Amino acid sequence: MQSTKARTRDAEATKARILAAAKIEFARLGLGGARVDEIAEKAEANKRMIYHYFGNKEDLFTAVLEDAYLDIRTAEQELQLDELPPDEGMVTLIKFTWDYYLDHPEFITLVNSANLHKGKHLEKSDKLKTASRRYIATIQSLLDRGVEAGVFRSGIDAGQLNITIAAIGYYYLTNRFSGTILFERDYMTKEALDNRLAFNIDTIMRVVAA
Amino acid sequence: MQSTKARTRDAEATKARILAAAKIEFARLGLGGARVDEIAEKAEANKRMIYHYFGNKEDLFTAVLEDAYLDIRTAEQELQLDELPPDEGMVTLIKFTWDYYLDHPEFITLVNSANLHKGKHLEKSDKLKTASRRYIATIQSLLDRGVEAGVFRSGIDAGQLNITIAAIGYYYLTNRFSGTILFERDYMTKEALDNRLAFNIDTIMRVVAA
DNA sequence: AGCACAAGTAACTAAATGGTGCATTGCGCG
DNA sequence: CGCGCAATGCACCATTTAGTTACTTGTGCT
Structure with a gap:
């Protein structure tokens, strides 16, 4: 005991x-x-x-990556998007993705590192593949329900949409240093962050709108 | 001589x-x-x-970054977007950005590395700041002309749009390894690349459409 | 109590790494 | 044509690094 x-x-x-x-x-x-x-x-x-x-060091890195990915996928599932109306679910997903990146800045740099090494540390993990599949299925279901309800247009690829939702938040945050320096505009003030999230929600809703 | x-x-x-x-x-x-x-x-x-x-090694890294950024900004200027109708100019810019990332994969990982180190290697370069400002001005001018011509809606932030145009190509490519493995879908076939570019053009045109 | 094994520690090593001191050599200029 | 200096090369160093050897100690079980 x-x-x-x-x-x-x-x-x-x-x-x-x-x-x-x-x-x-x-x-x-x-x-x-x-x-x-x-x-x-x-x-x-x-x-x-x-x-x-x-x-060894590489296997430790693999363990870290698996842990990090599992954490975000688990949190996503806990959103229970199926229980929300599709448009509301979509906004919730965009906000969640954004907030997760903000709250877990280490996730972004870990993913970058994983990809710098061509993803080889991810290959063995079937757990991650399963979790990823389920995640895409959730988005697909959101889209399907939205089409049925007449709020989303049909024919949108869930995989592409997923990438775009991630991209518009991820890129802003991962490249916030070069952005802040080169474009001489602070990316991390509350106002800047709020503006970006609003822009992103607007972007995705325009993309999916019926 | x-x-x-x-x-x-x-x-x-x-x-x-x-x-x-x-x-x-x-x-x-x-x-x-x-x-x-x-x-x-x-x-x-x-x-x-x-x-x-x-x-030393860090200064060499700085020199590499400066060279890489200057190359893309120079190539962008050579597009002469001012001479195209705004909607055509926008599509040209999206395609250019995508093709540049594809043809210069090293650019993406260098930018990632620069940001991993919080951009400190970029700070000294006024050349890059100037080039970046001019780049945003080009996008702003595209947007302005589009509004005037009645093809784009007004009120779009050129900075945000710039980030989004870069993001939807950059993210797809930088995370193509994790994406290919986790989503079990090859990101780099000709068909996949064509699909992504088409999706991205569609996305941006929906965002800017009047 | 004391055994067996897992948890934990300290000191070490062989190789790799960023960086230098110093000698040499070829080029351009007067 | 030969002088002065920039360009180049070699050998070396002081640290750092991932990984290991050999050992001690605490815990749970009987």
Whole structure:
């Protein structure tokens, strides 16, 4: 039985601390830039534990990616979009995507890193594929219901729409530094963020409108 | 006077080879992942030359970024969008942006790397700021002419539209690996690319339509 | 109580890495 | 034609890095 007292040895807790620290470091510096020693220190764990639980640096990166993707896909499912009218569901999805990126900036840089390495760290994960399929199905169902209700036009590809919904939020945030510097306009004030979200909702609703 | 015979010593040529090799390596592995020795070897130059001409690794990265950004901004200006009817100009711009990303995949990963490091390598470059301002002005002018001609609605923010045009192409391509794996759909077949471009043109034209 | 094994630690290593000191060589100019 | 300097090359260094070896210690179970 699991006792309530704080154990000095706790495999699960140590693993979790390592994963959390690794997520931060990989997000901050990329796979190539992150340092195993630094991750161990931030995790308040011995470096040996990283190799004990995760094998090596690349496998740790894989674990971090899987954890990050699963988190967003789980949160998306919890929206229960099927229970909303289609147009309302669409706006909810756009807002959710935007807010998730804002609240989890590490997700974006992790995905960038995964793609810098041609996605090879994602290949093994069937869990992620399943979750992704379900996600697209949710959007497809939103679209179908919208067409039936006469609020969306027909013939929209759910895959393309999904990409676009992600893109217009993701790009703004991932490239906010170059944008802020080159276009001399602060991307991260509350006003700027509100404006962008409004622009994005408007964009998608124009794209799907009947 | 510049002689035509191949010189065994040519500062400009050496610098250019280093810059080209560095662009490839930084694009491939990021700032943290790229190796100075590897860059020197690919450039067929001695490592010493990198430090001689560029100072250090970070300054080399800065030079690469500046070169990459200047290239796309220059190419954009050469489109001469002012000479086209506004709707045609808009489609031309969307296509150009897409084709540029496709033809220069290194541009995307370099921009990602620049932003991973919070854009600090871009800060010094006034050249880039000037070029960026001119670029936004071009889009604004397209929009203005379109409103005047009655083909675009008024009140569209040129900055937001610019971001969206870039985003819907950029995101698709930068995340093509994770997309291909997770959504089990090849992002890079000719058909897939054509479909995406068509979807993007359609998206933007719906957004700007009067 | 004490056994067996998992959790945890410290010190180490071999290789890689960014960066330099210093000597050499070819080019352009007077 | 030979001088001065920029261009180039080689060997080297001090750190850093991912990964490992060999060990100790706490926990749950009987």
